[in-house]
Amino acid sequence: MQTKGKVTGIVSNLVTVTIDGPVAENELCHIKLGDTNLLAEVIKVTGDKASVQVFESTRGLQNGDSVEFLGKMLEATLGPGLMSSVYDGLQNDLTTMEGVFLKRGEYTDPLNHEKLWEFKPIAEVGDKVEAASWLGEVKEGWLPHKIMVPFSFKGEYTVKSITKAGEYNIDTVIATLTDEQGEDHDVTMVQKWPVKVAVKAYAQKPRPRKIMETGVRVIDTFDPIAEGGTGFIPGPFGCGKTVLQHAIAKQGEADVIVMAACGERANEVVEIFTEFPELIDPHTGRHLMERTTIICNTSNMPVAAREASVYTAMTICEYYRAMGLRCLLLADSTSRWAQALREMSNRMEELPGADAFPVDLSSIIANFYSRAGMVELNNGKTGAITFIGTVSPSGGNLKEPVTESTKKAARCFYALEQNRADQKRYPSVNPIDSYSKYLEYPEIVEYLDEKIEKGWVDKVLKAKNIVRRGKEMSDQINILGDDGVPMSYHEAFWKSELVDFAFLQQDAFDDIDALCPMERQKYMLDLLMDICERHFEFSDFEECRSFFKKMINIIRQMNYTAFKSDKFNDYQQQLNKFIA
Secondary structure (H helix, E strand, O other): OOOEEEEEEEEOOEEEEEEOOOOOOOEEEEEEEOOEEEEEEEEEEEOOEEEEEEOOOOOOOOOOOEEEEEEEEOEEEEOOOOOOOEEOOOOOEHHHOOOOOOOOOOOOOOOOOOOOEEEEEOOOOOOEEOOOOEEEEEEEOOEEEEEEOOOOOOOOEEEEEEOOOEEEOOOOOOEEEEOOOOOEEEEOOOEEEEOOOOOOOOOEOOOOOOEOOOOOHHHHHHOOOEOOOEEEEEOOOOOOHHHHHHHHHHHOOOOEEEEEEEOOOHHHHHHHHHHHHHOEOOOOOOEHHHHEEEEEEOOOOOHHHHHHHHHHHHHHHHHHHOOOOEEEEEEOOHHHHHHHHHHHHHHOOOOEOHHHOEOOHHHHHHHHHOOOEEEEOOOOOEEEEEEEEEEOOHHHOOOOHHHHHHHHHOOEEOOEOHHHHHOOOOOOEOOOOOEEHHHHOHHHHHHHHHHOOOOHHHHHHHHHHHHHHHHHHHHHHHHHOHHHOOHHHHHHHHHHHHHHHHHHOOOOOOOOOOOOOHHHHHHHHHHHHHHHOOOOOOOOHHHHHHHHHHHHHHHHHHHOOOOOOHHHHHHHHHHHHHHO
16 A cells, blocks of 8 residues: 655755655655656655655645655666666656756656667576676677676576577566575566665675776876776866866776766756767777766756766666676766755755755765775676766865865865966866875785886876975975075976976867877876986076976977877987987
8 A cells, every 4th residue: 555645845845745654765756736746755754744855846836735655766777778878867868858848747768668689698597696697698889788687686596597599678578587485586678776775786895906097197197096996076167177077088998987967057068968979989989978878967957856866877887887897987066966965954954064064964975985996796707886076166165065075985086276277287187286095005006016117106206296396496486586596496396397287287179188098108207207307407597497498398299299100209309309
């Protein structure tokens, strides 16, 4: 018997319902508004009253309207056809909706039930399987999409029958499994999983042990992110957060990309919709959209939908991770998600924390970030979710609660700075404030020693020190004037500018400079470190400035030419003559 209820209070998206039976937290319900059913989620139960957050506009809702509880949580539908799709936070397919504007109460199916998929069985009759075991495979574009035992299955099962290779739609029963009690269960290509519950169907979750290359020098060399790692990009408006995310999405070493636009401005989201399908994947030469899913909830959509979108995106990533794939999840911007949490917390009149955010904001963010990571599956294969979120602190204040809470959860911190953006030093990542804790992991140090060269981390720390010392010298020169400091100060300052201009800055719109492989990064850093370790004699600071400016110009030209091409070698010879 389904629990029913009546609306007794409405505060924007928060509706209070008097209930006549049992209700669980996070359960879904339908609120009847004429012929329309508005979807809502229970967030608090006290006695015979339930507080529910509505995923739609509540305009026109009245006290006394009836409510029907569905007895299930908000679920993601998982199966072939997720790639290349554009969803909202509730996983409605936005491409199949009619009209320019989204209508209230209109919900669409996330997957195409008619489309046929070329199925190949992997499991055999008599095999022992458990949740997330691979039963078969279909090709989703060029990705091997595994059909798995649903995550909700508990214990061990025996494969009773499995369908032969052939073309089937997603509702076809592809296997029958017998549980330990002797009951049969049919499995199709589709399964559902509650978005707020982490998928635990794997053997273990070790620490990350290799880095994810992004082609962005300031990230890969100075502050690398691990495969299965977590990072975040805070920064004020207009300093390049979304451009940096796009560069990472396009060039990052990942099989699957999920973009959660959870609260971007509508014009930025339109940009993603129009630009992403056009982008060519540099790794495969195919369209990037073929391995991308976009979850979209703009800042003017109801707050509850904004919160749901990040969880839906993470669940889709966990699904692909269980196939042994490397997933990259980009959330833009988690500040808007935190603001949605604040809005709901304030409406429920909970005790506010710093800046009126919920008291438990840190633990909500930490729980979410902890769902990323590398896992070892039950069959010995590995899969990973690398999560990078952006934070938009108001006024670029990096001391506000969302940034501080995220700092505790994420392992990489890429501080985008207004001052660097104003000077057109892109990507505007502050090399001094930013950090990667993965450089302290012995597994990662060992990986870098093997992959690049012995003592690589020490070399990077030396380069960081040059930049840090240059900043100190710059402050001294600004206070005391050019003539008031010794020549060594000018030299140290210009060496840090050399590293900044020639290495840390990168042109995202240049075909060659946008993507810088690790081999090239190593070559360039070795070159710069060799120059920085030399001692030059200058008669005055003007000569010093002119010398380094010419050198910066030559090396920047090298960045725009193909690696080790004739033109590149010419610039290299020019440089050798110049510093000889």
